[in-house]
């Protein structure tokens with residue numbers, strides 16, 4: 001059987017998640033806040049009234065209109081929905097990637113760009129970030145010029161480094177190639193910055209976002225905003241009915257109450273600042289600035305593995321970044337949680353680092 005599995009896929013490692021039964025889960029950039037309790041009974045009633053024997057609206061017209069209203073998306077663009085933005089990243093590569101094509105991204109960045117490139121048998125080229133996770137303009141432009149990629153991914157801001165890339169460089173990239181340039185704005189709820197308005201200047205620039213980081217990770221809803229010439233093609237690769245009827249209803253409901261759903265965002269942002277300061281006080285940690293709902297740290301006095309294991313033993317799960325890229329060997333990524341979760345992290349960290 002394995003002879004039949006393409007070499008490129010056999011060499012891949014599936015996307016990593018760690019099974020966890022502890023109480024403080026700070027590994028996946030989930031929001032600590034879900035649907036507010038005050039909305040629960042209304043939502044239950046709505047979900048109870050849905051005919052699950054019927055397929056969902058394949059176009060999800062109502063949900064798309066809500067997205068347009070809440071995020072001020074112009075009618076000049078079309079929206080493609082995904083079962084999480086992961087699925088959209090796959091649709092993009094199915095369209096323009098594959099054998100003989102090149103996918104380009106700064107690296108380290110979100111691991112699915114490369115995983116999808118590999119299993120669709122495209123060539124993936126990562127342009128290494130410099131110290132401080134900065135992208136060198138000259139190095140980047142040289143790679144774009146040389147590779148003429150079919151698709152470029154910018155995580156804006158970047159996961160796992162937490163910083164932005166220069167938007168002018170993203171626009172310049174779109175000018176230089178015929179391929180599609182994706183601004184992956186998974187952390188938009190926290191960063192507030194977008195390339196959406198730049199789309200008016202570039203037909204090959206598209207924006208991908210998700211509701212996952214705003215308290216709705218379990219829903220798996222991503223949306224892509226692109227020019228109609230591209231959207232028409234993307235739609236051909238989207239599985240019919242890829243967003244289930246309960247998910248459509250729940251997401252529409254959430255968007256109808258968006259201010260309440262987002263009421264935890266400010267708290268996460270102020271906790272991010274508190275946590276950054278507190279983490280910086282450990283002499284064995286170097287803390288990177290973040291425009292997201294996670295904080296990346298470099299461990300200096302001991303190993304990241306020891307810190308990761310020590311926290312896990314104390315019921316706190318974070319993400320180790322070793323293995324992703326040589327520059328992340330001794331790095332960890334910590335999602336910002338609710339105040340009591342962050343307190344639990346800090347006290348576990350004191351024990352681990354003092355022991």
Ligand code: PMP
Pocket residue numbers: 028029083084085086087110155158159184186209210211212217220221222
């Ligand atoms: N893009 C980036 C940059 C991410 O960090 C993530 C999730 N960690 C995703 C996309 C995928 O998010 P989802 O599939 O939950 O929408």
